[in-house]
Amino acid sequence: MNFDIAFGQYCEGNSILHRLDPRAKIISALIFIVDIFIAKSVWAFLLLTVFSLMTAAASRIKARVILKGLRPIIFIMVFTGIVNIFWFKGERLLVDFWFIHIYLEGIINALLIMLRVILLLMGTSVILTYTTTPLSLTDGLEQLLSPLSKIKVPVHEFSLMMTIALRFIPTLVEETTKIMNAQKARGADFSEGSLVKRAKALVPILVPLFASAIRRADELAVAMECRCYRGGVGKTKMNVLKASLSDAACVLVFILLGVAVVLINKFASGFRIGI
């Protein structure tokens, strides 16, 4: 089994993007999503595309890895593309057959919407998931959300849950493999038969897996108590996040990008996206 699941999509590296404070990256990614959604003009999309390619280059992540990350959304992209081609009403009619009317604007619109989905995924994964370890991601989230603890939102507990979940994914994957092998050795078959049959074959895997997960949780709780854990009160952190000038610069760049997009929307001529 592949233990890399625990690290999500994180790619080891030491680029500028890798070194930025996770908080700056979370904020930047959020701003970037807004930037993408307010873009209307073709030229704004061009700017965003160029910008995304530049950040991807700056992250020093291989193009192959990024393209591979886009694979799961191909279906959604094609689907939304086709729907948009058929439903969009423009001026220049290209195909007029029975109930099918395809306009040139419809095709451009569909392409832009597909581009929007690509940019969304590529931008956020390059800025965040490819260049930030899940651990510093949770750390950053905890710090960003920490003001919420004043209104009794259990921010610390939430982040600890995330940390422990990430920590136990590889352990449980390993355990699942072990249980599956044990069942296979007793003649269980997980790959053949009808869907119902295969689903039923999973029960003897899930039951021991849950039982052991509960036992683990119990032991972990005792171990944490022995290590003087008593909630987030009075707890310090070894690695304190320090925002530097480059972090502020990063956020600023994304805000400026948004301003540029708004200006282009307002003044540039040319095609505008429909949705």
Add this chain to the structure above:
Amino acid sequence: MSNTNKANEAYEKNEKNEITESKKAGGADIIKAENISFTYDGGGSEEKVEALKNISFSVKEGSFTAILGRNGSGKSTLAKLLCMVLTPDGGRLTVDGVDVTSDETTEEDIYEARKNVGMVFQNPDNQIVATIVEEDVAFGPENLGIEPAVIRRRVDEALDIVGMRKYARHSASRLSGGQKQRVAIAGTIAMRRRCIIFDESTAMLDPIGRREVMDSIVRLNRDEGITVIMITHYMDEASLADRVIVMDGGEIVMDGAPSEIFVRAEELWQCGLDVPQTTELLWRMRKAGLDVPLDAFGERECAEAIEKALEKAAKI
């Protein structure tokens, strides 16, 4: 910046003073149990299991004690009492000066005692909290609210002691069992604890992992002066201790130096335990009529003792 550095230095200085003071006091009892007992109430059913019956013993600061016993002898229950996960039903238990059994003892007192007495469990996977090795080692000190710079230094030191410094940034899940267990040990050292209890910490490891962990444990006691209480059923591990307590049926049946205990081979067998292989060999030879001493431990000593005895026998 220099201000915080100064504060840190003062902090460290205080810590060192504390440690030297405790070393000066060497020989004081860090754990004292007087007639403690514990019964599991069998999850609501009528059946009650008396795990510990009137146990009394004390552990001196800086000592290395091994507790031996077969499954169900009550040794793990004892460990849970010592690290304050369970509270005894009867008797008096004092850990690091805190009377755990007294009604006046508050949660806060127990928390204070826990700062100095910790435990390393059997399953390495179920006691590691964070994904990255150094983050996990820092978990304990972070809970104590220590300053970040001091935690950093302690984590590095602790990883050095167990020889895991080069794995500091590794993912804990990719380590071997022995390495994980050493990370768990580093996690308790980083809290500057004076006493560490090992509850069969080597039981789930392969021979290489066991040796790595045992080396770390011995070094903790010898070089760092940390009190070690090690629960085990491996004789060769127990022979490294300077005191062995043998438990059976919830009671202490033997208590003494390893050399005193291991020669009582027949009694150990009755408790469902093995003796070290060398001792068994000597015991069998003695029974066969050869005049060998029983207290020759280690392969070399044993071989020499046999050689001597055979020479003597040949002369006659």
